[in-house]
Amino acid sequence: MEVLKIATAGSVDDGKSTLIGRLLYDTRSLTSDKLESIEASSRKKGLDYLDFSLATDGLVAEREQGITIDVAHIYFSTPKKSYIIADTPGHVEYTRNMVTGASTSQASIILIDARKGVIEQTYRHFFINNLLRVKEVIVAVNKMDLVNYSENVFNEIVAEFQELRSKSDFKGQNITFIPVSALWGENIAEKSSAMSWYEGDTVLEHLEALKAEDFEEESQARFAVQTVIRPKTDEYHDYRGYAGKISGSSLKVGDEVTALPSLTTSTIKDIQFFDESFEEAPAGSSVTISLADDINVARGDMLVKSGEVPQQTKLLEATVCWMDNKALLPGNKYLLQHNTNGILAKIDRIEGHVETNFGGVTKADSLKLNEIGKVSIKLSKPVFADNFEENKANGRFILIDPQTNTTAGVGFIS
Amino acid sequence: MGAVLNQNTLESEAVYIFREVVAQFENPVLLFSGGKDSITLVRLAQKAFFPAKIPFPLLHIDTGHNFPETIEFRDKLVEELGLKLIVRHVQDDIDSGKAIEESGKYSSRNSLQTNTLLDAIEEFKFDACIGGARRDEEKARAKERIFSVRNDFGEWDEKNQRPEVFDMLNGRIEIGQNVRVFPISNWTELDVWSYIATENIEIPSIYYAHDREIFERDGLLWSASEYVYREEHEIPVKKRVRFRTVGDMTCTAAVESDADSIDKIVQEIRESAISERGARIDDKRSEAAMETRKQQGYF
Numbered sequence: 001m002e003v004l005k006i007a008t009a010g011s012v013d014d015g016k017s018t019l020i021g022r023l024l025y026d027t028r029s030l031t032s033d034k035l036e037s038i039e040a041s042s043r044k045k046g047l048d049y050l051d052f053s054l055a056t057d058g059l060v061a062e063r064e065q066g067i068t069i070d071v072a073h074i075y076f077s078t079p080k081k082s083y084i085i086a087d088t089p090g091h092v093e094y095t096r097n098m099v100t101g102a103s104t105s106q107a108s109i110i111l112i113d114a115r116k117g118v119i120e121q122t123y124r125h126f127f128i129n130n131l132l133r134v135k136e137v138i139v140a141v142n143k144m145d146l147v148n149y150s151e152n153v154f155n156e157i158v159a160e161f162q163e164l165r166s167k168s169d170f171k172g173q174n175i176t177f178i179p180v181s182a183l184w185g186e187n188i189a190e191k192s193s194a195m196s197w198y199e200g201d202t203v204l205e206h207l208e209a210l211k212a213e214d215f216e217e218e219s220q221a222r223f224a225v226q227t228v229i230r231p232k233t234d235e236y237h238d239y240r241g242y243a244g245k246i247s248g249s250s251l252k253v254g255d256e257v258t259a260l261p262s263l264t265t266s267t268i269k270d271i272q273f274f275d276e277s278f279e280e281a282p283a284g285s286s287v288t289i290s291l292a293d294d295i296n297v298a299r300g301d302m303l304v305k306s307g308e309v310p311q312q313t314k315l316l317e318a319t320v321c322w323m324d325n326k327a328l329l330p331g332n333k334y335l336l337q338h339n340t341n342g343i344l345a346k347i348d349r350i351e352g353h354v355e356t357n358f359g360g361v362t363k364a365d366s367l368k369l370n371e372i373g374k375v376s377i378k379l380s381k382p383v384f385a386d387n388f389e390e391n392k393a394n395g396r397f398i399l400i401d402p403q404t405n406t407t408a409g410v411g412f413i414s
Numbered sequence: 415m416g417a418v419l420n421q422n423t424l425e426s427e428a429v430y431i432f433r434e435v436v437a438q439f440e441n442p443v444l445l446f447s448g449g450k451d452s453i454t455l456v457r458l459a460q461k462a463f464f465p466a467k468i469p470f471p472l473l474h475i476d477t478g479h480n481f482p483e484t485i486e487f488r489d490k491l492v493e494e495l496g497l498k499l500i501v502r503h504v505q506d507d508i509d510s511g512k513a514i515e516e517s518g519k520y521s522s523r524n525s526l527q528t529n530t531l532l533d534a535i536e537e538f539k540f541d542a543c544i545g546g547a548r549r550d551e552e553k554a555r556a557k558e559r560i561f562s563v564r565n566d567f568g569e570w571d572e573k574n575q576r577p578e579v580f581d582m583l584n585g586r587i588e589i590g591q592n593v594r595v596f597p598i599s600n601w602t603e604l605d606v607w608s609y610i611a612t613e614n615i616e617i618p619s620i621y622y623a624h625d626r627e628i629f630e631r632d633g634l635l636w637s638a639s640e641y642v643y644r645e646e647h648e649i650p651v652k653k654r655v656r657f658r659t660v661g662d663m664t665c666t667a668a669v670e671s672d673a674d675s676i677d678k679i680v681q682e683i684r685e686s687a688i689s690e691r692g693a694r695i696d697d698k699r700s701e702a703a704m705e706t707r708k709q710q711g712y713f
Contacts, residue, residue, distance in 0.1 A: 001422075001605070001608065002423075003422075003423040003424060003600075070557065070575065070577075071557075072556045072557055073549045073550075073556050073599075073600070074556070075549070075550045075600075075602045077602065077604065082424075082602065082604075082605060084600055096577060099577075099579065100577045100578065100579050103579040103580045104579075104580065104581075226430070226433040226434060226437050227433050227436055227437045229463060229464075229465070229466050230466065231465045231466035231467070232466075233465075233466075235465070236465045236466075239465060241465075243433050243462070243463075244433070245426065245430050245581070250418075271419070272464075273419055273421065273461065274460070274461040274464050275464060275465075276417075278417050278418060278419040279417060279418060280418045280419070281418070281419040281421075282418065282419070282420075284421070284423070284426060285419050285421045285426055286421065286425075286426040286427075286429040286430045286433070286462070287419065288464070299437050323577045335586070337582060337584065340434075340437065392580075393580075396580060396582075397582075398579060398582050398584065400584055400586060405584070405586040405587060405588065406576050406584075407576045407577050407578070407579070407582075407584045410577075410579045410580075410582075
């Protein structure tokens with residue numbers, strides 16, 4: 001079945017939990033136990049409606065216990081698709097959580113409270129979606145019931161958001177505006193009769209209509225080798241297959257490829273998955289590739305189509321989102337993981353903080369937890385990298401603290 | 415030949431994770447319980463490394479209270495795929511006095527497994543333990559990482575987890591630590607069953623509807639067995655049941671069902687969720703809704 005991964009973004013009290021709860025309820029994904037407890041709690045609070053924010057109450061409990069909240073995953077499905085919502089409710093660690101949640105998502109829902117319109121938080125949500133190049137963004141203007149379902153209010157918010165959009169450098173992004181009341185389930189799965197002026201899809205209709213092709217990246221194929229498969233059995237005596245996941249675009253049997261960093265060339269002889277061979281495999285496939293020639297390829301190496309070799313560099317300019325308590329400082333050393341390749345790296349220079357309100361870069365000499373900055377990084381050996389904008393998989397990296405082994409930051413190559 | 419590969423996203427993700435494990439760790443092991451999730455893991459591992467054999471052993475922590483069907487199935491699978499199987503017995507720890515058997519009506523060896531597992535990890539110096547836990551199972555599991563670091567006491571520090579961005583998995587650990595790996599983190603129960611159906615994966619017979627001596631306690635259907643404590647009034651009767659999850663006989667309850675084929679099971683699981691909601695709206699409960707509740711009681 002098709003899987004769609006969605007990230008949600010919203011500030012406190014804008015009804016994000018209610019929206020998720022509604023989606024679960026309307027797709028019949030809530031178990032009877034959960035529903036019962038939602039009913040009981042709603043009654044206890046004296047509400048005449050069901051408080052769907054309780055559907056994600058695991059997180060509420062965490063909040064009460066004072067545990068650091070991080071990304072939680074919520075699952076629901078329709079006969080057509082399986083959905084995975086990365087819910088990022090953190091307040092303090094917002095940037096870190098949102099980047100983590102959005103990094104694995106194909107689509108994103110940004111919530112706006114119709115009474116408040118576009119606020120500072122909205123800037124940040126939209127900025128992170130741009131930074132991560134999330135292609136499908138749904139702007140759900142929520143609490144329409146509290147503004148008399150006013151078409152004017154909705155249009156004003158859309159106009160405000162369009163202005164924000166003009167500051168974005170990601171022109172390939174699809175943004176869909178939907179007026180909703182998550183509380184009353186209006187335009188979530190069912191059309192709202194109170195907003196007959198809105199003729200577009202409901203949130204669920206829109207999600208259901210999204211196709212895998214909508215998320216396809218138009219970029220060059222990259223195949224980072226994870227491991228080499230050598231069975232050493234009689235039947236497969238000389239077999240040597242390169243296991244990895246294709247990114248960017250598809251690879252075909254017969255494609256002439258260049259192995260990096262050695263720059264040796266060969267041709268794709270076979271693309272296998274399990275006991276079958278394929279003529280072609282699209283981006284996103286985990287496959288095993290055999291080459292026509294016996295060349296030396298190992299983990300950390302990459303196969304690309306000859307003629308599409310990315311630039312080789314020992315100095316990376318990148319936007320880095322910092323995720324560790326220990327600040328990033330010039331001169332600090334990290335292990336940089338780029339694809340399946342681990343390289344020693346040293347922070348050369350911090351150009352400054354990137355303001356998440358589209359305010360540009362301001363001078364800074366460190367990057368603290370949840371800060372985003374422009375950084376240049378020196379590498380101990382060259383990598384073949386792309387710009388993140390041009391090739392997501394080959395344009396990103398993580399920085400690992402060699403002392404604690406933790407993932408301290410994530411970078412987007414520019 | 416000639417076809418374009420059309421891979422399931424969840425499958426591609428799991429295969430990718432398996433390959434990262436083998437590349438990043440020296441001594442991985444697959445925790446095998448004989449249940450549907452670990453059987454699915456074995457199939458995914460097979461796919462990840464074909465035509466090579468699965469490059470790590472299976473570890474089964476045997477409580478001694480397993481369904482015999484599960485053990486038979488395990489041995490057959492290991493034989494067919496030419497896998498290496500390590501079995502460690504909770505009974506041995508009980509005999510040596512390391513573990514103390516629970517007593518009474520609800521006694522189970524479920525919690526005793528942990529010590530035996532940690533000892534096995536230490537004995538074989540496993541640095542990565544691959545398990546079939548899924549995030550949709552339980553609230554705490556919803557927060558698990560795909561690579562989840564454990565300290566040398568096996569503890570999970572849920573407040574201090576590494577961020578996992580994109581598909582980049584960081585398996586760097588210190589000596590003594592190990593990583594629990596969950597390749598099917600993002601699968602739901604229905605995803606697992608649908609996969610078993612499409613892939614035609616063999617599973618132990620107790621997952622299918624069969625006649626069994628059971629007795630009812632606390633609204634759950636328990637297997638009548640020498641391992642399960644039974645009070646005098648708890649008289650077993652024969653019913654048509656199946657198991658939705660398979661663990662120990664002492665902690666796995668059956669559900670009444672006629673689903674005797676994989677397609678019927680998938681259907682049953684799909685419907686049990688739907689009828690639940692119908693039950694809410696009519697404010698009355700259907701049999702299937704009750705069944706699901708029992709299941710959750712088990713969890």
